[in-house]
Amino acid sequence: MATVQLEVISRELIKPYSQTPPHLRNFNLSYFDQISTPMYIPLVFFYNPCNTTASTSETSNRLKKSLSETLTLYYPFAGKVKDREFIDCNDEGVLFIEAKVKVKLPEILDNPKDEILESLFADNLQWKDTSLSSLLAVQVSYFDCGGMALSVCMAHKIGDAATMVNFVNDWAAKSSNSGKQVAPLLYTPPIFPRGDLPLKPESSHKKVKCISRRFVFDAPKIAALKAIVADRVQKPTRVEVVSGILYKCAISTANANSSGTTRPALFVQNVNLRSRMVPPLPDNYVGNLSWIFPVPMREDSFHSLVVQMKEGLSDFCNTYVKDSRGTDLVMSIKKNMEKVKEMYKSSEVQYMCSGWCRFPIYEADFGWGKPVWVSIGACLDKNVMILMDDRSGDGIEAFVTLEEQHMAAFESDQELLAFAALNPTPIASQV
DSSP states (O other): OOOOOEEEEEEEEEOOSSOOOGGGSEEEOOHHHHTSOSBEEEEEEEEOOOSSOOOHHHHHHHHHHHHHHHHHHSGGGGSEEOSSSEEEOOOOOEEEEEEEESSOHHHHHHSOOHHHHHTTSGGGOTTOBOTTOOOEEEEEEEETTSOEEEEEEEEGGGOOHHHHHHHHHHHHHHHHTOOOOOOOBOOSSOSSOOTTOOOOOOOOOOOOOEEEEEEEEOHHHHHHHHHHHTTTSSSOOHHHHHHHHHHHHHHHHHHHTTTTOOOOEEEEEEEEOGGGSSSOOOTTBOSOOEEEEEEEOSOOSHHHHHHHHHHHHHHHIIIIITTOOHHHHHHHHHHHHHHHHHHHHTOSEEEEEEEOTTSOGGGOOSSSOOOSEEEOOOOOSTTEEEEEEOTTSSSEEEEEEEEHHHHHHHHTOHHHHTTOEESOOSSOOOO
Protein backbone atom coordinates (compact mmCIF):
# COMPACT_ATOMS: atom_id res chain seq x y z
CA MET A 1 0.00 0.00 0.00
CA ALA A 2 1.24 3.48 -0.83
CA THR A 3 1.79 6.12 1.81
CA VAL A 4 -1.35 7.26 3.59
CA GLN A 5 -2.80 10.69 2.78
CA LEU A 6 -3.88 12.20 6.08
CA GLU A 7 -5.67 15.54 6.36
CA VAL A 8 -5.89 17.25 9.74
CA ILE A 9 -9.38 18.73 10.13
CA SER A 10 -9.04 20.43 13.50
CA ARG A 11 -6.83 20.90 16.56
CA GLU A 12 -8.04 22.07 19.94
CA LEU A 13 -7.48 21.74 23.65
CA ILE A 14 -10.12 19.87 25.64
CA LYS A 15 -10.49 21.20 29.18
CA PRO A 16 -12.05 19.44 32.18
CA TYR A 17 -15.84 19.84 32.32
CA SER A 18 -15.57 21.25 35.85
CA GLN A 19 -12.78 23.42 37.17
CA THR A 20 -10.25 21.80 39.49
CA PRO A 21 -10.69 23.14 43.07
CA PRO A 22 -7.87 25.42 44.28
CA HIS A 23 -6.82 22.99 47.03
CA LEU A 24 -6.03 20.37 44.33
CA ARG A 25 -4.05 22.76 42.14
CA ASN A 26 -0.62 21.31 43.06
CA PHE A 27 -0.50 17.56 42.52
CA ASN A 28 2.47 15.96 44.26
CA LEU A 29 3.94 13.14 42.16
CA SER A 30 4.95 9.90 43.85
CA TYR A 31 8.50 8.57 43.89
CA PHE A 32 7.72 6.23 41.00
CA ASP A 33 6.30 9.12 38.95
CA GLN A 34 9.30 11.32 39.67
CA ILE A 35 11.81 8.78 38.35
CA SER A 36 9.78 7.68 35.33
CA THR A 37 11.25 8.05 31.85
CA PRO A 38 10.08 11.35 30.25
CA MET A 39 8.36 9.85 27.22
CA TYR A 40 4.88 9.31 25.81
CA ILE A 41 3.23 5.89 26.09
CA PRO A 42 1.11 5.30 22.96
CA LEU A 43 -1.95 3.20 22.14
CA VAL A 44 -4.07 3.26 19.00
CA PHE A 45 -7.50 1.60 18.88
CA PHE A 46 -9.09 0.57 15.57
CA TYR A 47 -12.87 0.39 15.18
CA ASN A 48 -15.10 -0.97 12.44
CA PRO A 49 -17.70 1.33 10.88
CA CYS A 50 -20.42 2.31 13.36
CA ASN A 51 -23.86 0.83 12.97
CA THR A 52 -25.33 4.31 13.41
CA THR A 53 -26.11 7.30 11.23
CA ALA A 54 -23.88 9.60 13.29
CA SER A 55 -21.66 11.91 11.25
CA THR A 56 -17.95 12.28 11.95
CA SER A 57 -18.62 15.67 13.55
CA GLU A 58 -21.23 14.13 15.86
CA THR A 59 -18.82 11.34 16.78
CA SER A 60 -16.05 13.83 17.49
CA ASN A 61 -18.34 15.99 19.63
CA ARG A 62 -19.33 12.91 21.61
CA LEU A 63 -15.68 12.03 22.16
CA LYS A 64 -14.76 15.57 23.18
CA LYS A 65 -17.66 15.94 25.63
CA SER A 66 -16.95 12.61 27.31
CA LEU A 67 -13.22 13.35 27.38
CA SER A 68 -13.95 16.66 29.12
CA GLU A 69 -16.08 14.87 31.70
CA THR A 70 -13.38 12.25 32.25
CA LEU A 71 -10.69 14.88 32.71
CA THR A 72 -12.65 16.33 35.61
CA LEU A 73 -11.89 13.10 37.47
CA TYR A 74 -8.35 12.71 36.05
CA TYR A 75 -7.64 16.41 36.64
CA PRO A 76 -3.79 16.18 36.70
CA PHE A 77 -3.88 14.93 33.10
CA ALA A 78 -5.15 18.33 31.92
CA GLY A 79 -2.39 20.23 33.71
CA LYS A 80 1.26 21.07 33.15
CA VAL A 81 4.39 19.61 34.67
CA LYS A 82 5.74 22.17 37.08
CA ASP A 83 8.96 20.30 37.84
CA ARG A 84 9.90 16.70 38.57
CA GLU A 85 7.87 16.72 41.78
CA PHE A 86 4.63 18.55 40.99
CA ILE A 87 1.94 18.96 38.35
CA ASP A 88 0.21 22.32 38.11
CA CYS A 89 -3.43 21.27 37.68
CA ASN A 90 -4.34 24.44 35.79
CA ASP A 91 -7.00 22.86 33.55
CA GLU A 92 -5.09 23.92 30.46
CA GLY A 93 -6.47 20.88 28.67
CA VAL A 94 -5.26 18.09 26.42
CA LEU A 95 -4.60 18.15 22.69
CA PHE A 96 -7.39 16.72 20.53
CA ILE A 97 -6.83 16.32 16.78
CA GLU A 98 -9.36 15.25 14.15
CA ALA A 99 -8.11 13.83 10.85
CA LYS A 100 -9.35 12.15 7.69
CA VAL A 101 -7.36 9.33 6.13
CA LYS A 102 -7.62 8.49 2.43
CA VAL A 103 -7.63 4.75 2.94
CA LYS A 104 -9.99 2.02 4.08
CA LEU A 105 -9.50 0.23 7.38
CA PRO A 106 -9.04 -3.26 5.80
CA GLU A 107 -6.06 -1.95 3.83
CA ILE A 108 -4.32 -1.11 7.11
CA LEU A 109 -5.28 -4.33 8.86
CA ASP A 110 -4.31 -6.52 5.92
CA ASN A 111 -0.72 -5.29 6.08
CA PRO A 112 -0.03 -3.14 9.16
CA LYS A 113 3.08 -1.03 8.61
CA ASP A 114 4.87 1.21 11.08
CA GLU A 115 4.99 4.18 8.70
CA ILE A 116 1.20 4.03 8.39
CA LEU A 117 0.59 3.65 12.12
CA GLU A 118 2.87 6.60 12.86
CA SER A 119 0.55 9.00 11.05
CA LEU A 120 -2.32 8.04 13.35
CA PHE A 121 -0.69 9.46 16.50
CA ALA A 122 -1.06 13.12 17.43
CA ASP A 123 1.98 15.05 16.22
CA ASN A 124 3.93 11.78 15.98
CA LEU A 125 4.51 11.86 19.75
CA GLN A 126 4.61 8.11 20.37
CA TRP A 127 7.62 7.10 22.48
CA LYS A 128 9.08 10.61 22.11
CA ASP A 129 10.52 12.67 24.96
CA THR A 130 7.85 14.74 26.68
CA SER A 131 10.25 17.53 27.69
CA LEU A 132 8.05 17.98 30.76
CA SER A 133 5.34 19.62 28.65
CA SER A 134 1.88 18.42 27.55
CA LEU A 135 0.66 15.32 29.36
CA LEU A 136 -1.93 13.87 26.99
CA ALA A 137 -2.59 14.00 23.26
CA VAL A 138 -5.46 12.38 21.35
CA GLN A 139 -6.10 11.90 17.64
CA VAL A 140 -9.23 10.49 16.03
CA SER A 141 -8.71 9.45 12.40
CA TYR A 142 -11.66 8.69 10.14
CA PHE A 143 -11.18 6.22 7.26
CA ASP A 144 -12.97 6.30 3.91
CA CYS A 145 -14.94 3.18 4.79
CA GLY A 146 -16.46 4.67 7.93
CA GLY A 147 -14.05 2.96 10.31
CA MET A 148 -11.85 4.94 12.64
CA ALA A 149 -8.69 4.91 14.72
CA LEU A 150 -8.43 6.56 18.11
CA SER A 151 -4.91 7.11 19.42
CA VAL A 152 -3.77 8.29 22.84
CA CYS A 153 -0.27 9.39 23.86
CA MET A 154 0.13 9.75 27.62
CA ALA A 155 3.16 11.14 29.42
CA HIS A 156 4.83 8.42 31.46
CA LYS A 157 5.18 11.08 34.17
CA ILE A 158 1.52 10.70 35.15
CA GLY A 159 1.13 6.95 34.85
CA ASP A 160 2.14 3.57 33.52
CA ALA A 161 0.42 1.37 30.95
CA ALA A 162 -2.10 0.15 33.54
CA THR A 163 -3.11 3.75 34.30
CA MET A 164 -3.40 4.55 30.60
CA VAL A 165 -5.68 1.59 29.88
CA ASN A 166 -7.89 2.46 32.86
CA PHE A 167 -8.13 6.07 31.67
CA VAL A 168 -9.17 5.04 28.15
CA ASN A 169 -11.76 2.59 29.49
CA ASP A 170 -13.17 5.20 31.87
CA TRP A 171 -13.38 7.67 29.00
CA ALA A 172 -15.13 5.00 26.91
CA ALA A 173 -17.60 4.39 29.74
CA LYS A 174 -18.49 8.09 29.78
CA SER A 175 -18.87 8.15 26.00
CA SER A 176 -21.07 5.06 25.83
CA ASN A 177 -23.12 5.90 28.95
CA SER A 178 -22.45 2.37 30.14
CA GLY A 179 -23.36 3.15 33.72
CA LYS A 180 -19.94 2.11 34.97
CA GLN A 181 -18.78 4.08 37.99
CA VAL A 182 -15.66 6.02 37.04
CA ALA A 183 -13.61 6.56 40.19
CA PRO A 184 -9.85 6.82 39.59
CA LEU A 185 -7.78 6.56 42.75
CA LEU A 186 -5.51 9.61 43.09
CA TYR A 187 -3.54 10.17 46.28
CA THR A 188 -2.63 13.67 47.50
CA PRO A 189 -0.19 13.58 49.21
CA PRO A 190 1.29 10.59 47.35
CA ILE A 191 1.04 7.15 48.88
CA PHE A 192 4.68 6.52 47.86
CA PRO A 193 6.64 9.64 48.89
CA ARG A 194 10.27 10.01 47.89
CA GLY A 195 11.35 11.15 51.34
CA ASP A 196 15.05 12.00 51.50
CA LEU A 197 16.06 9.96 48.47
CA PRO A 198 17.86 12.03 45.81
CA LEU A 199 16.47 12.14 42.29
CA LYS A 200 18.64 10.44 39.72
CA PRO A 201 19.24 12.21 36.38
CA GLU A 202 16.48 11.53 33.89
CA SER A 203 17.20 8.91 31.28
CA SER A 204 16.95 9.75 27.60
CA HIS A 205 16.67 7.93 24.28
CA LYS A 206 19.94 6.71 22.85
CA LYS A 207 20.47 7.69 19.23
CA VAL A 208 20.78 4.23 17.70
CA LYS A 209 19.27 2.98 14.46
CA CYS A 210 16.57 0.54 15.51
CA ILE A 211 13.88 -1.53 13.85
CA SER A 212 10.62 -2.68 15.44
CA ARG A 213 8.82 -5.84 14.44
CA ARG A 214 5.55 -7.39 15.58
CA PHE A 215 5.44 -11.12 16.34
CA VAL A 216 2.16 -12.89 17.13
CA PHE A 217 1.99 -16.04 19.25
CA ASP A 218 -1.43 -17.69 19.00
CA ALA A 219 -2.91 -19.90 21.73
CA PRO A 220 -1.84 -23.29 20.23
CA LYS A 221 1.78 -22.13 19.81
CA ILE A 222 1.86 -20.81 23.37
CA ALA A 223 0.51 -24.15 24.56
CA ALA A 224 3.31 -25.87 22.66
CA LEU A 225 5.90 -23.63 24.36
CA LYS A 226 4.40 -24.45 27.76
CA ALA A 227 4.57 -28.16 26.99
CA ILE A 228 8.30 -27.90 26.27
CA VAL A 229 9.08 -26.60 29.77
CA ALA A 230 6.35 -28.44 31.68
CA ASP A 231 8.82 -31.01 33.07
CA ARG A 232 10.80 -28.30 34.88
CA VAL A 233 8.41 -25.37 35.33
CA GLN A 234 5.20 -25.65 37.32
CA LYS A 235 2.33 -23.80 35.67
CA PRO A 236 4.35 -21.64 33.28
CA THR A 237 2.51 -18.51 32.21
CA ARG A 238 1.99 -17.17 28.70
CA VAL A 239 4.28 -14.23 29.42
CA GLU A 240 7.04 -16.46 30.82
CA VAL A 241 7.24 -18.77 27.82
CA VAL A 242 6.90 -16.01 25.22
CA SER A 243 9.51 -13.89 27.03
CA GLY A 244 11.74 -16.94 27.29
CA ILE A 245 11.76 -17.75 23.58
CA LEU A 246 12.24 -14.07 22.64
CA TYR A 247 15.16 -13.78 25.07
CA LYS A 248 16.77 -16.99 23.82
CA CYS A 249 16.56 -15.95 20.18
CA ALA A 250 17.77 -12.43 20.95
CA ILE A 251 20.81 -13.86 22.75
CA SER A 252 21.52 -16.15 19.79
CA THR A 253 21.36 -13.17 17.45
CA ALA A 254 23.66 -11.06 19.64
CA ASN A 255 26.20 -13.89 19.89
CA ALA A 256 26.09 -14.54 16.14
CA ASN A 257 26.94 -10.88 15.55
CA SER A 258 29.92 -11.10 17.91
CA SER A 259 31.73 -13.85 15.97
CA GLY A 260 30.11 -16.58 18.02
CA THR A 261 31.45 -15.29 21.34
CA THR A 262 28.95 -15.65 24.16
CA ARG A 263 28.22 -12.16 25.51
CA PRO A 264 27.08 -11.81 29.16
CA ALA A 265 23.41 -10.85 28.90
CA LEU A 266 20.77 -9.50 31.25
CA PHE A 267 17.01 -9.70 30.79
CA VAL A 268 15.10 -7.05 32.74
CA GLN A 269 11.36 -7.58 33.16
CA ASN A 270 8.85 -4.93 34.12
CA VAL A 271 6.11 -5.98 36.54
CA ASN A 272 2.92 -4.26 37.72
CA LEU A 273 3.22 -3.99 41.52
CA ARG A 274 -0.46 -3.31 42.25
CA SER A 275 -1.47 -6.95 42.52
CA ARG A 276 1.88 -8.06 43.98
CA MET A 277 1.55 -6.10 47.19
CA VAL A 278 -0.03 -7.49 50.38
CA PRO A 279 -2.77 -6.39 50.57
CA PRO A 280 -2.92 -5.56 46.86
CA LEU A 281 -3.50 -2.00 45.69
CA PRO A 282 -6.67 -1.46 43.60
CA ASP A 283 -6.33 -1.57 39.83
CA ASN A 284 -7.71 1.97 39.58
CA TYR A 285 -4.66 3.46 41.32
CA VAL A 286 -3.51 6.35 39.10
CA GLY A 287 0.20 6.79 38.56
CA ASN A 288 3.31 4.71 38.03
CA LEU A 289 3.47 1.54 40.06
CA SER A 290 5.62 -0.88 38.13
CA TRP A 291 9.21 -1.90 38.59
CA ILE A 292 11.86 -4.15 37.10
CA PHE A 293 13.49 -7.37 38.18
CA PRO A 294 16.67 -8.71 36.54
CA VAL A 295 17.17 -12.17 35.03
CA PRO A 296 20.90 -12.75 34.41
CA MET A 297 21.76 -15.36 31.82
CA ARG A 298 23.23 -18.44 33.50
CA GLU A 299 22.35 -20.83 30.69
CA ASP A 300 20.89 -19.94 27.32
CA SER A 301 18.55 -22.93 27.00
CA PHE A 302 14.83 -22.17 26.74
CA HIS A 303 14.09 -24.32 29.82
CA SER A 304 16.69 -22.52 31.92
CA LEU A 305 15.56 -19.03 30.91
CA VAL A 306 11.92 -19.70 31.79
CA VAL A 307 12.96 -21.21 35.14
CA GLN A 308 15.07 -18.13 35.88
CA MET A 309 12.17 -15.82 35.03
CA LYS A 310 9.76 -17.57 37.38
CA GLU A 311 12.36 -17.72 40.15
CA GLY A 312 13.37 -14.10 39.55
CA LEU A 313 9.80 -12.81 39.84
CA SER A 314 9.13 -14.84 42.98
CA ASP A 315 12.35 -13.65 44.62
CA PHE A 316 11.70 -10.03 43.66
CA CYS A 317 8.15 -9.99 45.04
CA ASN A 318 9.02 -11.84 48.27
CA THR A 319 12.16 -9.78 48.92
CA TYR A 320 11.21 -6.27 47.84
CA VAL A 321 7.45 -5.92 47.41
CA LYS A 322 5.23 -8.32 49.33
CA ASP A 323 5.21 -6.78 52.82
CA SER A 324 6.21 -3.21 51.92
CA ARG A 325 4.00 -0.12 51.78
CA GLY A 326 4.53 3.61 51.40
CA THR A 327 8.04 4.79 52.23
CA ASP A 328 9.08 1.23 53.09
CA LEU A 329 8.39 0.15 49.52
CA VAL A 330 10.37 3.10 48.16
CA MET A 331 13.38 2.16 50.31
CA SER A 332 13.01 -1.50 49.34
CA ILE A 333 12.92 -0.61 45.67
CA LYS A 334 16.04 1.51 46.12
CA LYS A 335 17.88 -1.60 47.35
CA ASN A 336 16.69 -3.48 44.28
CA MET A 337 17.88 -0.62 42.08
CA GLU A 338 21.41 -0.97 43.44
CA LYS A 339 21.33 -4.71 42.68
CA VAL A 340 20.18 -4.06 39.10
CA LYS A 341 22.95 -1.47 38.59
CA GLU A 342 25.59 -4.00 39.59
CA MET A 343 24.14 -6.57 37.19
CA TYR A 344 24.16 -4.02 34.38
CA LYS A 345 27.88 -3.46 34.95
CA SER A 346 28.65 -7.17 34.55
CA SER A 347 26.57 -7.64 31.37
CA GLU A 348 27.44 -6.60 27.82
CA VAL A 349 23.92 -6.64 26.42
CA GLN A 350 20.61 -5.92 28.15
CA TYR A 351 17.02 -6.51 27.11
CA MET A 352 13.97 -4.84 28.64
CA CYS A 353 10.61 -6.62 28.55
CA SER A 354 7.35 -4.96 29.57
CA GLY A 355 4.25 -7.12 29.86
CA TRP A 356 0.89 -5.44 29.25
CA CYS A 357 -1.02 -8.71 29.12
CA ARG A 358 -4.27 -9.04 31.07
CA PHE A 359 -4.84 -5.29 30.89
CA PRO A 360 -8.41 -4.80 29.55
CA ILE A 361 -7.21 -3.10 26.37
CA TYR A 362 -9.95 -4.56 24.18
CA GLU A 363 -12.77 -3.41 26.49
CA ALA A 364 -12.68 0.21 25.25
CA ASP A 365 -16.21 0.55 23.83
CA PHE A 366 -17.06 4.21 23.19
CA GLY A 367 -20.55 3.34 22.02
CA TRP A 368 -19.80 1.73 18.67
CA GLY A 369 -18.36 -1.62 19.70
CA LYS A 370 -15.05 -2.87 21.00
CA PRO A 371 -11.83 -2.33 19.04
CA VAL A 372 -10.90 -4.83 16.35
CA TRP A 373 -7.20 -4.22 16.93
CA VAL A 374 -4.99 -2.27 19.32
CA SER A 375 -1.36 -1.39 18.63
CA ILE A 376 1.48 0.73 20.01
CA GLY A 377 3.49 1.71 16.95
CA ALA A 378 7.24 1.34 16.59
CA CYS A 379 9.34 1.86 19.73
CA LEU A 380 12.49 4.01 19.67
CA ASP A 381 14.82 2.32 22.15
CA LYS A 382 16.94 -0.70 21.32
CA ASN A 383 16.47 -4.15 22.90
CA VAL A 384 12.92 -3.49 24.06
CA MET A 385 10.10 -6.04 24.03
CA ILE A 386 6.48 -5.17 24.82
CA LEU A 387 3.90 -7.96 25.18
CA MET A 388 0.16 -7.40 24.75
CA ASP A 389 -2.86 -9.67 24.55
CA ASP A 390 -4.22 -10.31 21.09
CA ARG A 391 -7.90 -9.73 20.43
CA SER A 392 -8.88 -13.23 21.62
CA GLY A 393 -7.15 -12.72 24.96
CA ASP A 394 -5.38 -16.09 24.65
CA GLY A 395 -2.55 -15.16 22.32
CA ILE A 396 0.19 -12.55 22.64
CA GLU A 397 1.42 -9.82 20.31
CA ALA A 398 5.10 -9.06 20.94
CA PHE A 399 6.55 -5.77 19.69
CA VAL A 400 10.33 -6.20 19.54
CA THR A 401 12.84 -3.41 18.87
CA LEU A 402 16.47 -4.24 18.12
CA GLU A 403 19.39 -2.49 16.50
CA GLU A 404 19.18 -2.53 12.73
CA GLN A 405 22.19 -4.84 12.42
CA HIS A 406 20.57 -7.47 14.66
CA MET A 407 16.95 -7.47 13.49
CA ALA A 408 17.53 -9.19 10.14
CA ALA A 409 18.89 -12.30 11.86
CA PHE A 410 16.31 -12.18 14.65
CA GLU A 411 13.24 -11.93 12.40
CA SER A 412 14.45 -14.89 10.32
CA ASP A 413 15.34 -17.10 13.31
CA GLN A 414 13.71 -20.44 12.54
CA GLU A 415 13.27 -21.39 16.18
CA LEU A 416 11.34 -18.19 16.78
CA LEU A 417 9.27 -18.51 13.59
CA ALA A 418 8.27 -22.04 14.60
CA PHE A 419 6.10 -20.42 17.27
CA ALA A 420 5.48 -16.85 16.12
CA ALA A 421 4.04 -15.26 12.97
CA LEU A 422 5.81 -12.14 11.72
CA ASN A 423 3.36 -9.22 11.41
CA PRO A 424 0.27 -11.14 10.27
CA THR A 425 -3.04 -9.41 9.62
CA PRO A 426 -4.60 -8.73 13.06
CA ILE A 427 -8.02 -10.01 11.99
CA ALA A 428 -9.81 -11.23 8.93
CA SER A 429 -11.25 -8.30 7.02
CA GLN A 430 -14.62 -7.37 8.48
CA VAL A 431 -15.48 -4.17 6.72
